[in-house]
Amino acid sequence: MSSSPTPSSSDSDNNDNSSTSLKRTIGLFQASIFGIGLILGAGIYSVIGDVAAIGGNIIWISFLLASLLALLIGLSYAKLSSIFPKSAAEYFFVKNSLGNEFIASFIGYLVIFVNISSAATVAIGFSGYMNTFFPNIPDIIIAILLVAVLSFVNFYGIAESANLNVIFTFIELFGLLFIIVAAFATGFIFKTNFWELPMNTHNANLNPNISYVFGIIFPAASLIFLHILVLKI
């Protein structure tokens, strides 16, 4: 997991909690949940609709493709994280392998931009869910309140943040399990055509051929990637 506050190997030899270094209090369990929380996270709760609009019933192939890419990137990151266990992983990977601080800083800026804009995007997604309960409060206000509260949690301590993350991730898992169980319990999963494609008039393509199918699988996968990994693995 790229930028999770990596505890790993340097844990034992890095216990000097001087005032200038961060506290290392996260265990392997919390660090793993940090990653799982992201993958199962808000992405699937919001993106699946947009993906379905592009991909129709074959979006499961797009999900498969996005996971494959996630796995591959996970593998190369795993190799690198085992070598440089620090915060700002990408920055250090690039700095150490290319020996160039300029390119490394560029990557660092990009990653910070991606993370912060994801925080903003998902905070608006939170407002969407909140709207069903409090339809009168503007989205922007809710999003800003959320970011302020969570920034305080972040400030309060990494151990507290990690514990909150563990609890929230289990709640998410429960929601996804609920959907899966429901699909099997109602029996819908056995009588669905999982190859049905969306046919739109723009395409004027009534006989789906290979290139048409690829033309919807890849954009859909791209979108999944956006939300599920945007986010970093």
Add this chain to the structure above:
Amino acid sequence: MLVALSSIALVGWQELSQSSAPLATVANKAAGNTGTFLLSVIGLFATSNTVLIMLISSSMIIYGISKDGKFSIPHFLSTVHEKRKTPWIAILFAMVITFIIIVFSEGDLSIIAMLSVFGIFMVYIIVNVSVIIFSHKNSNNIAKSLRIEKASIISVISIILTTILLIQLGLETIKIGLISISLILFFLLLVKLVNRSTSNTKPRL
């Protein structure tokens, strides 16, 4: 993927694509209003969880670069709070930037979202190129170079896959993405030059 299969099975893609809270719609089909309520509440937890993770990683990255870098992020951003042991200025900074993005986008983040996918694809490509370069630099003995060979193949495959997905973003996004990247590079160059000229007059701490 199981969730995707199950959701399609329950409501079909047409209905799924029209919902603003898709999984809540799915739950509604399965368990009525209780289902909608349940999934909406879980959606709240899921989204706040992701926001929390993003805020933590942003502040950690700002902290890390600021502590290590020579010019790109000022050193005061890596200040750690005495009591809480967290990088509080970096946390504050991340919060303010998030506010700015939320307010300026007026709640419509589709462009920002597309730009961040573009950004993350660029990051993956450059990181994978670094893996390949790093592996070749460190190939001393045969056993090691065999392992390195494997790592490089994985990197090459991910670069190809990432590029395919990058192209899917469409010409418009790629154009805006490239312009933004040029702006970032230009800014960084400026910071470097300013820093060099100031460090000529007084030694860096």
